[in-house]
Amino acid sequence: MDGASPSAKGKSNKNNIGGIKLFRIKGIQIAIDFSWFIIFFLIIWSLSAGYFPRAFPRESVLVYWIAGLSATLLFFASVLAHEIAHSLVAIRHGLSVPSITLFVFGGVSQLGEEAKDPSSELRIAAAGPLSSFVLAGIFYVLSMFTGQFARPIVTAVFAYLALVNAALGVFNLIPGFPLDGGRVLRAIYWAKKGSIQKATRLASGIGKIFAVFLIIWGGLQVLAGALIGGLWLVFIGIFLRSAAQSGYKELVLRHMLETARVGDIMVHEVVKVPPDEPLDRLIKDYFLHYGYKGFPVFDGTTPVGVVSISDVLGVPESALPVKSVREVMTPLSGKFIVSPETSLTEAFGRMRQDGRLLVMEDGHFMGLITKTGLLRFLELKRALEEHEESKGHSR
Numbered sequence: 001m002d003g004a005s006p007s008a009k010g011k012s013n014k015n016n017i018g019g020i021k022l023f024r025i026k027g028i029q030i031a032i033d034f035s036w037f038i039i040f041f042l043i044i045w046s047l048s049a050g051y052f053p054r055a056f057p058r059e060s061v062l063v064y065w066i067a068g069l070s071a072t073l074l075f076f077a078s079v080l081a082h083e084i085a086h087s088l089v090a091i092r093h094g095l096s097v098p099s100i101t102l103f104v105f106g107g108v109s110q111l112g113e114e115a116k117d118p119s120s121e122l123r124i125a126a127a128g129p130l131s132s133f134v135l136a137g138i139f140y141v142l143s144m145f146t147g148q149f150a151r152p153i154v155t156a157v158f159a160y161l162a163l164v165n166a167a168l169g170v171f172n173l174i175p176g177f178p179l180d181g182g183r184v185l186r187a188i189y190w191a192k193k194g195s196i197q198k199a200t201r202l203a204s205g206i207g208k209i210f211a212v213f214l215i216i217w218g219g220l221q222v223l224a225g226a227l228i229g230g231l232w233l234v235f236i237g238i239f240l241r242s243a244a245q246s247g248y249k250e251l252v253l254r255h256m257l258e259t260a261r262v263g264d265i266m267v268h269e270v271v272k273v274p275p276d277e278p279l280d281r282l283i284k285d286y287f288l289h290y291g292y293k294g295f296p297v298f299d300g301t302t303p304v305g306v307v308s309i310s311d312v313l314g315v316p317e318s319a320l321p322v323k324s325v326r327e328v329m330t331p332l333s334g335k336f337i338v339s340p341e342t343s344l345t346e347a348f349g350r351m352r353q354d355g356r357l358l359v360m361e362d363g364h365f366m367g368l369i370t371k372t373g374l375l376r377f378l379e380l381k382r383a384l385e386e387h388e389e390s391k392g393h394s395r
Helices: 010-015 036-055 061-092 118-146 152-172 180-193 196-223 227-259 279-290 310-312 344-350 371-394
Strands: 002-006 021-027 030-031 099-103 106-111 294-299 302-310 358-359 366-372
Touching: 021 294, 030 061, 036 061, 036 152, 061 099, 061 106, 061 118, 061 152, 061 371, 118 180, 118 196, 180 196, 180 294, 294 358, 302 366, 344 371, 366 371
Parallel strands: 002 106, 030 099
Antiparallel strands: 021 030, 099 106, 294 302, 358 366
16 A cells, blocks of 8 residues: 655654655655565565465576565565655645655655645646556566566566556555545545545545455455455555544644634633742642643743743752742743744644743733643544534434
8 A cells, every 4th residue: 555645744754754764866755664674574475485486496496585585676666666756746736745655555655735736636646556557567568578588587577566566556546545546536526526625534435445345355365264365455454444534634633723823722811930939839839739731931021931840850859949930941932932823733833842832912922822722622623523524414
């Protein structure tokens, strides 16, 4: 399974790539997840110790393993080419692509944002399967060409790659999100209805139905004695179902972040800490009393900093009565300040490091926004939207 996946974290993914970083192509970080090694060695083993020895019994063990390694490396190069095709088209349409990661189920391109229109979405989604079909044709021609002079096992490697690339292209055209075919369906429905959210809900629903089909099919395969193949189908089905569900929730989250503003959810009545408050009183009268992890520090009516529980944890107990908040607080700077018109997308990104932001306008303090409050708002908003959707379905 592979495809282009937008991320709610946007460009920040660039610095949070898991696994092993390999190299860059057009500024895109290519990486492999640790789970990739599972499927890599599984494919090598199945080809080198299974398929090739059965199909070509007169070759040596070394030849089998060279053929298996070559076929496996070229297969994953094909998966990478599939993802690069997605990514290059995305970049051409003005989207950022921080990374491509190969993992146990194939590969995924991390798009920094959703496509801006249905036409861009259609082109980005279609680029992957198209590249797979082109590669299938190239490998088929190579198998025909090498059949004239090379050893049969060489021809078999190219024939195998032609087959798996064709299968990869066909599988990804299944019209269920997050597969490429689901994204194509989403683009078409988006263009028809004018709502990416409705289109994603439809494509995700079909994706979940297809995932359940794979799980049932895999279970039947296991009962029929095909343990490995059946379990693999079950795992793919579980993965696709989870991806379809999370893909839709991610889009809803992104939509809520983009359409709401800091001023919509900021807290107006704020608990303020004076800078000369002793730290023992800060702990007793503020942290323990209110249960918050941090507070804005005000000198009269002027904000001067932010103090959090982590600021006092390293202070010796004997120094708590004599040290003041001013001595341990983080002085106020631009990184802690947002305006009421700041989008929640930007605020959420900035709160990945700082758990609270002061809302100010023209030098005047307006309120406070915290990560906990933002997450609570998003949870309530999502619950309300899901309620509205269920009411719409029941009509």
